[in-house]
Amino acid sequence: MRRLRLWLMGVMATLATSQLAFAQEEQSNFIKDATFSRDQVRGRQTLHEFAECVVERDSKGAIRWLELPPQKARADIQRFVTDSAPCMPGFAMSLQLYHMRGGLFEALYLRQFGSAEPTAKLAFREFPPAETRAFSTCVAHKNPNEADAFLRAYPGTPTEPKQIAALMPAINACVAETHTPTPNLSMFRAAIAEVLYCSRVPNEAACKQ
Secondary structure, eight states: OHHHHHHHHHHHHHHHHTSOOOOOOOOOSSOOOOOBSSOHHHHHHHHHHHHHHHHHHHHHHHHHHHTSOHHHHHHHHHHHHHHTGGGOOSSOBOOOHHHHHHHHHHHHHHHHHTTSOTTSOOOOOOOOTTSHHHHHHHHHHHOHHHHHHHHHSOTTSTHHHHHHHHHHHHHHHHHHHHOOOOOOHHHHHHHHHHHHHHHHSTTSGGGGO
């Protein structure tokens, strides 16, 4: 419980000061937080805008890349970014596989289901307990309305920590249920995006990875 309170305080401080203040993430089977050439808040915003642009220009191409197995997607990420050059910002940016996937899932979700009811019929996939996606699935299942509202909050704005605070009862319960280390904000948002998108279209090949 103390760890969760510290995590929320870290989120608040980061969004207020544009400095990283999250607890150190424990080892997991996911790629660790992306490294950006500017502060991490702006980095998350840049990824959000990049993914929105990519999906707006070629949503089918984004889905095809998401359908690739992780090893092939990792090998293909440079080609994918090069093809998406018109969406790149005017400064160097390093993109990691997990965050790229999360950004694209988020953009697809908001584009396809932006006006849909959060509590529509959802089909949640099961993940091994140690995975961040298992934790995020648990959170979204317990409170789909607030998970949806969290994803609609633009990264780094005051709305984002408010939505995290609204999710805290579900977060508290899911840490205990899934025995998953509390993820940092970037990983949590990426996983929530994938979980919510795939709960609407569970049979898409991109949701089988």
